[in-house]
Each structure stands twice: as C-alpha cells, then as structure tokens.
Amino acid sequence: MIPDHFEGVHFNKRLKSWYLKNHRPLLWRQTNDPYKIWLSEIILQQTRVAQGTPYYEKFLLHYPTVFDLANADERDVLRLWQGLGYYSRARNMHFTARQVVKDFDGKFPSTAAQLSKLKGLGAYTASAIASFAYGEAVAAIDGNVYRVMSRIFGIQSDMLSNEGKKEFATLAKELIPADDPGTYNQAMIEFGAIQCVPVSPNCIICPLNDICFAFEFGMQKELPVKAKKLKVKHRFLNYFVINQNGRIIMKERTGKDIWKGLFDFYLIESQTPLTSPEDFSEDKFIINLLKKGIITEIPELYTHRLTHQRLNVRFWWIEISESAAIDLPADMAFYTRDEIEFLPKPILIDTLLKEVGF
DNA sequence: GAGGCGTGGCT
DNA sequence: TAGCCAAGCCT
Numbered sequence: 001m002i003p004d005h006f007e008g009v010h011f012n013k014r015l016k017s018w019y020l021k022n023h024r025p026l027l028w029r030q031t032n033d034p035y036k037i038w039l040s041e042i043i044l045q046q047t048r049v050a051q052g053t054p055y056y057e058k059f060l061l062h063y064p065t066v067f068d069l070a071n072a073d074e075r076d077v078l079r080l081w082q083g084l085g086y087y088s089r090a091r092n093m094h095f096t097a098r099q100v101v102k103d104f105d106g107k108f109p110s111t112a113a114q115l116s117k118l119k120g121l122g123a124y125t126a127s128a129i130a131s132f133a134y135g136e137a138v139a140a141i142d143g144n145v146y147r148v149m150s151r152i153f154g155i156q157s158d159m160l161s162n163e164g165k166k167e168f169a170t171l172a173k174e175l176i177p178a179d180d181p182g183t184y185n186q187a188m189i190e191f192g193a194i195q196c197v198p199v200s201p202n203c204i205i206c207p208l209n210d211i212c213f214a215f216e217f218g219m220q221k222e223l224p225v226k227a228k229k230l231k232v233k234h235r236f237l238n239y240f241v242i243n244q245n246g247r248i249i250m251k252e253r254t255g256k257d258i259w260k261g262l263f264d265f266y267l268i269e270s271q272t273p274l275t276s277p278e279d280f281s282e283d284k285f286i287i288n289l290l291k292k293g294i295i296t297e298i299p300e301l302y303t304h305r306l307t308h309q310r311l312n313v314r315f316w317w318i319e320i321s322e323s324a325a326i327d328l329p330a331d332m333a334f335y336t337r338d339e340i341e342f343l344p345k346p347i348l349i350d351t352l353l354k355e356v357g358f
Numbered sequence: 359g360a361g362g363c364g365t366g367g368c369t
Numbered sequence: 370t371a372g373c374c375a376a377g378c379c380t
Contacts, residue, residue: 040376041376043376044375044376044377045375045376045377045378046363046364046365046374046375046376046377046378047364047365047366047375047376047377048365048366048367048374048375048376049375049376050366050367051365051366051367051375052375052376083364083365083366084364084365085363085364085365085366086363086364086365086377086378087363087364088363088378088379089363089377089378092378092379119378119379120377120378120379121378122377122378122379123377123378124376124377124378125376125377125378128376140376142376142377143374143375143376143377144375144376145376161359162359189376190376192376193375193376198373198374198375199368199369199373199374200369228360228361230361230373231361232371232372256362256380257362257363258362258363258364259363259364260363304364304365305364305365305366306363306364306365307362307363307364307365307374308361308362308363308364309362309363309364346364347364347365347366
C-alpha cells in the first residue's frame with residue numbers, strides 16, 4: 001500500500017520530529033494511567049479539545065479513579081456531563097467503569113482487542129488506549145488520521161464506507177512503527193489537528209508538503225472523501241413549564257429519542273408550529289391543568305440546532321393556583337430550584353430555566 | 359449499511 | 370445564513 005516513492009523519505013521520523021517540536025501539552029498526555037487516558041478519549045469523541053478540556057478536569061476532580069466513577073449515580077455522571085452532548089457516551093462510560101471494577105478488579109484490559117469489547121470503545125478508542133497506555137503497536141485511526149493519510153497518500157475512497165475504512169486500516173497497519181507506537185499515533189492525530197486541518201491548511205509551512213499527494217495536485221479541499229450527506233429533520237416542540245408554589249414539573253426522557261436520561265418539561269410535539277393555547281385542547285393533561293391554573297406564552301421562540309435536527313421550540317408557562325391538588329403521572333414530579341440544579345438537563349432546558357429566573 | 363446521537367465554533 | 374466540522378460509537 002505504501003507507494004514506492006515513500007521509500008527512504010523517512011515519513012515516520014519526520015512526523016515524529018514535527019510532533020516533538022509542535023505538540024500541545026495536553027493534560028492527558030502527561031500520564032500513562034489508562035483510566036485517565038480512557039476518560040479523555042471518551043470525552044474527546046466528536047468533540048474539540050477546547051470544549052472537552054474543562055470536562056476532563058471536572059471529571060478527574062469528582063472521580064479521581066475508576067472506583068469513584070463506578071460508585072457514582074448515573075444521574076450525577078450525566079449532570080457533570082451536561083453541555084458536552086452525545087450523552088450516551090456518559091452512560092456507556094459509567095457502565096464500563098462498573099464493569100472494569102467488577103470484572104477486572106479496576107484495571108483496564110491491556111490490548112485493543114480486549115478493550116474494544118467494552119461499551120463505548122470502538123476500534124479507534126480501543127487502539128488509542130492500548131497504544132498510549134500500554135504501548136501496543138496498533139494504529140489509532142480517528143478523523144484526523146483519515147484526513148492526513150488521505151491527503152498525503154492520495155487515498156480517494158470514502159472514509160465512511162466499510163471498504164474505505166479497510167483501505168485506510170491496511171495502510172495504517174503498514175505505517176505503525178514497533179518502536180513507540182503511542183507517540184506515533186499521537187503525532188498523526190496532532191498533525192491532523194493543528195497542521196493538516198480540515199479547512200484552509202497552511203501547506204506552505206508543512207514539513208511534509210514535499211511528499212504530499214494533495215499538495216502536489218491541489219486537492220486539499222477534496223480530501224478526505226466523505227460520501228454521507230446528513231438530512232436535517234425539522235421538529236416542532238411545545239414545552240410546558242408547569243409551576244406551583246415555586247416548584248416546576250420535570251420529566252425524565254426515557255425513549256430512544258434525543259437527550260435520553262436527561263430531564264425536560266411536559267412536551268407536546270407537533271408537525272407544524274402551534275401558536276395558541278387552544279391548539280392543545282386535545283391534550284387531557286393540559287386541559288385538566290388549565291382548570292386549576294393560568295397559561296401564558298413565553299414569547300421568545302428558540303431554534304435549537306443538533307447535528308441531525310433543527311428544533312423549533314415554543315415554551316408555555318402554566319401557573320397552578322397555590323392550593324390546587326395536582327394528580328401527576330408517575331413519570332412527572334415537582335422539583336424545587338435546588339433539586340433542579342442537580343438534575344441533568346439539555347442545554348436548551350437549562351437556558352430556559354435561567355431565563356425565567358430558575 | 360444507514361441512521362441516530364449534542365453542542366459550539368467557524369466561514 | 371446555512372452548512373460543515375470536531376480525538377466515534379451504537380443499533
């Protein structure tokens with residue numbers, strides 16, 4: 001797979017030399033502790049370093065060891081994860097912490113093959129931990145590495161297809177050195193993160209531009225090839241902030257939908273925007289509530305963007321009279337301000353609560 | 359194999 | 370603005 005003209009160009013040596021001079025002193029690179037490395041890798045999945053770093057520090061303060069994380073309540077873990085997104089990472093991470101304690105005496109397995117059996121660890125994360133913490137010679141191929149390999153070696157197959165992944169994996173396997181594979185992997189990732197960046201890379205100062213396919217043919221913009229186009233789904237959410245005596249009704253999200261495990265308000269989803277309280281006259285819960293309270297619209301409309309969805313959100317404020325008795329379904333309850341503070345919530349809900357002074 | 363899953367930054 | 374992207378994984 002490695003092209004003939006790469007013979008004698010000292011690709012690894014030059015990459016490593018670049019890395020030693022240019023890499024960022026990230027906290028999780030200062031350790032060999034697999035727990036800390038695992039924690040950082042989960043946090044950094046599909047997440048920028050700048051966004052993930054404060055969370056890494058928070059988690060390490062709250063849960064210094066895998067035993068501390070295993071002993072925590074899932075709700076508290078999700079609360080600490082709040083704002084980082086892709087919440088299944090937090091749930092899987094917590095599950096895996098418990099498994100490592102229970103099945104492995106608190107010690108992470110030391111090979112990528114074993115690590116990849118754990119929840120939340122795919123091929124990339126397992127290889128990253130195995131090479132960083134244990135020095136196993138396996139290639140850790142993340143988005144950065146796909147980009148670097150596709151540009152330098154001119155690989156034009158779709159990095160998201162199974163066939164494409166195989167091609168990249170084959171090449172990566174040939175490139176991985178037996179000596180210090182962990183640093184090699186870090187170097188490939190870091191090179192992609194700060195030199196061979198996705199948009200407008202500064203190729204003039206690139207130390208590898210003399211051997212780069214994309215630079216030679218001006219194809220930086222075309223590589224890597226990613227075929228998938230995502231469709232954005234539009235949704236209309238009507239939330240009811242139901243209030244009585246300074247407490248608010250919250251509801252845990254349990255379905256296969258977004259924000260599983262987080263708390264929001266009573267929700268009616270519609271196919272079109274609903275703008276009048278009368279639009280909810282079919283909803284028995286709301287109708288019954290309105291016999292005991294007053295509904296007002298929170299005028300600001302919110303558009304909350306997720307990668308695959310665009311949420312058009314309208315909030316309604318329902319003030320229940322002080323003495324009214326409210327019969328709540330089992331999945332809803334009133335919470336005080338202090339209690340709500342400790343519930344994990346989507347950013348949208350957290351923002352709304354702040355704006356109404358809660 | 360394709361769809362689903364958050365949030366924030368950048369252009 | 371609207372779209373793309375970021376240390377991916379699960380179903």
